[in-house]
Amino acid sequence: MAGTKEIKRRIKSVKNTKKITKAMELVAASKMKRAVASTLRSRLYAEYSWEILTSIAKNAEEITSPLFNERGKENITGKILLILITSNRGLCGAYNAQVIKKTLSMLRGVAVDIVTIGKKGDVAMRRVNQSVLASFFELPDNISISDINPISELAINEYSLGKYDKVLVAYTDFISALTQKPNIKQILPISKTELKEFVESLGYIDQHEEHGLNKKIDYLFEGDRDKFIGTLAEKLTKMQIYQMLLESNASEQSSRMVAMKNASEASGEMIDDLTLVFNKARQSNITREISEISAGMASVS
Amino acid sequence: MSKQLKLKIITPERLVLEEMVDQVSLPTTLGEITVLPDHIPLITGLTSGDVVALVNGEHVPMAVVGGFIEVKSNKKNITEVAILADFAEHVSELTEEKIEQAKTRAEELKKQAENKEVVDFEHFEAELERSLTRVKIADKWRTKKYRK
Numbered sequence: 001m002a003g004t005k006e007i008k009r010r011i012k013s014v015k016n017t018k019k020i021t022k023a024m025e026l027v028a029a030s031k032m033k034r035a036v037a038s039t040l041r042s043r044l045y046a047e048y049s050w051e052i053l054t055s056i057a058k059n060a061e062e063i064t065s066p067l068f069n070e071r072g073k074e075n076i077t078g079k080i081l082l083i084l085i086t087s088n089r090g091l092c093g094a095y096n097a098q099v100i101k102k103t104l105s106m107l108r109g110v111a112v113d114i115v116t117i118g119k120k121g122d123v124a125m126r127r128v129n130q131s132v133l134a135s136f137f138e139l140p141d142n143i144s145i146s147d148i149n150p151i152s153e154l155a156i157n158e159y160s161l162g163k164y165d166k167v168l169v170a171y172t173d174f175i176s177a178l179t180q181k182p183n184i185k186q187i188l189p190i191s192k193t194e195l196k197e198f199v200e201s202l203g204y205i206d207q208h209e210e211h212g213l214n215k216k217i218d219y220l221f222e223g224d225r226d227k228f229i230g231t232l233a234e235k236l237t238k239m240q241i242y243q244m245l246l247e248s249n250a251s252e253q254s255s256r257m258v259a260m261k262n263a264s265e266a267s268g269e270m271i272d273d274l275t276l277v278f279n280k281a282r283q284s285n286i287t288r289e290i291s292e293i294s295a296g297m298a299s300v301s
Numbered sequence: 302m303s304k305q306l307k308l309k310i311i312t313p314e315r316l317v318l319e320e321m322v323d324q325v326s327l328p329t330t331l332g333e334i335t336v337l338p339d340h341i342p343l344i345t346g347l348t349s350g351d352v353v354a355l356v357n358g359e360h361v362p363m364a365v366v367g368g369f370i371e372v373k374s375n376k377k378n379i380t381e382v383a384i385l386a387d388f389a390e391h392v393s394e395l396t397e398e399k400i401e402q403a404k405t406r407a408e409e410l411k412k413q414a415e416n417k418e419v420v421d422f423e424h425f426e427a428e429l430e431r432s433l434t435r436v437k438i439a440d441k442w443r444t445k446k447y448r449k
Contacts, residue, residue, distance in 0.1 A: 038314065045313045048385055052344060052371050145313040145387060149427050219373075222331050222345035231346070232369065235385075242313055 004285070007278040011271055018267035024091070025260035031141060032177065032253035038142070039174070039246045046239055050196070053232055055219055067156070067233040068190050079111045081133070081164040082184075083155065083241070085171040085248040086121030088137060092256035095172060095180065096120040099248075102182040103170045104128065113164070115154065117245070133158075143245055145238065152238040159188045171244040172251035178258065180251035187240050190233055304338040306380040308354055310363060310389050317389045318363065322354040325382055327370055336372055338380050343372040347386060349434040351441065360447040362392040364438040366431050388431055392442045400439045407432035 084103055086096045100121060106112075107130065116122040116135045125132050134154060139147055155167050167188035173181045221228075308325050310318040326335045328350030336343075349366040368386035375381050410429050 041315045042313045044316055045311050045385060048311055048371070048383055049369070052369055052385070055344065055371075146427055146431070219342045219344045222329060222343065228344075228346060235368075235387075239313055 003281050004278060007274055007281060011274045011278065014267050014270050014274065018264055018271070021260045021263040021267065025257055025264060028092075028253045028257035028260060032250055032257055034142065035246060035250035035253055036174070039243070039250055042239070042243060042246065046243065049232065049236055049239060053229075053236065067159070067188060067230065067237070076165055077163065079113065079164050081115065081155065081158055081167045082106075082112050083115045083117065083151070083167070083169045083187075084121040084125065085169065085245060086116070086118035086124075087248075087252045088119045088139075090120065091259060092252055093259035095252050095255040096124075098180075099170055099172050099182040100124045102184060106184060115151070117151065139245070141249075143242070143249065145242055148238050148242045148245065152234070152241050155188060155241070156234055156237060169241065169244050171248045174247045174250040174254065177254045180255055185240075185244070187237055190236065306336065306338045306340075306382055307375075308382050308384070310352065310365070310384045310386060312386050312389050317386075318361075318391075320354070320356070320361075322356045322361070325352060325354045327352050327382075327384070328365075329370060336380070336382055339374070340372050340380055340382075342374070343370070345370050347384060349430055351392070351438045352384060352389075360445070362438070362442050362447050363389055364392060364434055365389045366427075366434050387427070390435070392438060392447060400436055403432040403435040407436070 082103065084099070086099060090096070096118075103114075103121075103125075107128075113131050113133045114125050115133050116125055117139065119137055122132065122135045122137075136151060158164055159167050166186055168184055168186050170182065170184045173183045175181055303323065305321040305323055306325070308318065308320055308322045309316070324335055324337050326333060328348050330346035330348050333350075334345075347365060347368040347370050350364075352363045352365050354361040354363075365384065365386040366388040368384065371381075371383045371385070373381055373383075407429055410425055410432070
């Protein structure tokens, strides 16, 4: 009976692994759905804040807030702040590897300080000796906007102090459940064209509203316009980071789902193979025993 | 039927309310205003406090924290009031339990702020303001009548 026992044990352990991967797949699927839903829900806010911004400043010259303007030549420091969004946990396919690779490819030749969100990115950046300015690990699964406060404040403060020329975010774009794309986007200084693309990428803007936008409305203003634009810029920055985090979260869950699905399938195949080997071993045992018996009988008679 | 206006309360997390109302009172950065149908287009800042809409003689109070207000008329000549808030909640959602939580949270935050040397002030400030607004607005509406 040599061998059959070990094979049996292996089959059992593979079965247990399959159960775990299956469960993880289901969990990731439901989390993904939630993440996608919250991405859609925040779209409306982005659209409206964009609308308000465009109605405040019909042309870019009116905007004097430092968050909107590129640095003047005399103030250039040549440094860039990059916010890297990765996951806290592994087992999610190429999700982290992709975005880290993308980040590393842009690190060459530029002075970059990094703010990491998620443990995986933090570990990777420390390994290549990048200077990490801050790390955020403890974000809950369902992120609320108040969780973003420290991150956006950090980015805005560091930028306003003039330490950095630009603030970029490396995140993973959620295209569909099967495709995610790592991406790097500039969030500060706010460029109007990029912001417009961002808002439009969130989904269609109602055609009717589009017409409404073109028709110029003379708004009455209450309060200090510059201060107003400043807070609006902060909110938009926060909003963008929030949106990117949600996208990354959705990507993480969906790539984990796919990875776990593959793992479950692979373990299914493995069980089949092992069962075949097990049956063969058993059969050869039986055959051997019969031939031993008949050989014994032949020698006796 | 008298003229109504469309009230939208939007937070980054969700669309909290979208409803036709008769009038709405809002806490702006320069003081409280009440918007009636056919108000002129207006953009202003929102402070923390309560947004009170009036529907068929009933009050609909919402606790809000920080943001913007945009008033405009849309194509069908209906006045639209869009409130972009960081946080918004209907007063009935502010149950006793939640208020207690908010209170203890506010206390905790205050204590933490005292103990820590380097404090993440912005975060604390936002959290504290949110908690305090919840408590204040809930207290204000405890004895008054409103539509759930």
